[in-house]
Amino acid sequence: MPLPADTAERDKLSRAEAAGGFDVTGMPQYFKPWERGLPALRSQLKAVDDISFFTLQEKKNLKARMQAAGMTVDQKNALPLTGRGRPLLAVFDPHSLRMRALFKG
Numbered sequence: 001m002p003l004p005a006d007t008a009e010r011d012k013l014s015r016a017e018a019a020g021g022f023d024v025t026g027m028p029q030y031f032k033p034w035e036r037g038l039p040a041l042r043s044q045l046k047a048v049d050d051i052s053f054f055t056l057q058e059k060k061n062l063k064a065r066m067q068a069a070g071m072t073v074d075q076k077n078a079l080p081l082t083g084r085g086r087p088l089l090a091v092f093d094p095h096s097l098r099m100r101a102l103f104k105g
Contacts (some may be wrong), residue, residue: 004030038097045076045092053080053087058105062089065103 004010013027048054048062063073071077077094080087081102089103 041079041092041097042094044079045094046078047074047076048078048089049074050076051078051080051089053082054089054105058086062103062105066091066101069101071100 004013048059048066051059054062066073071091075094078089078091081090086105089105090099091101091103092098093100
């Protein structure tokens with residue numbers, strides 16, 4: 001999500017976040033339509049084997065789940081979703097960029 005173009009507003013948000021306030025991801029007024037982010041999303045997609053967040057065994061399990069669901073495992077169609085626990089794998093249709101599945105490693 002891009003920061004506001006106004007440098008004073010950007011600085012204000014950065015100071016507020018550093019002091020423990022919300023960052024821009026928690027401020028709906030800065031959200032953009034999903035379609036505007038699709039080119040950036042497409043540029044981030046990877047094949048499962050190219051994602052470093054998963055162990056070799058997790059990659060093997062993920063690819064088996066993807067194949068069982070009829071998905072291709074060797075194309076750039078996935079992203080890791082990271083947080084406090086183990087990452088999840090989000091798999092997208094490479095043409096429409098709609099999310100097709102979300103898998104645990």
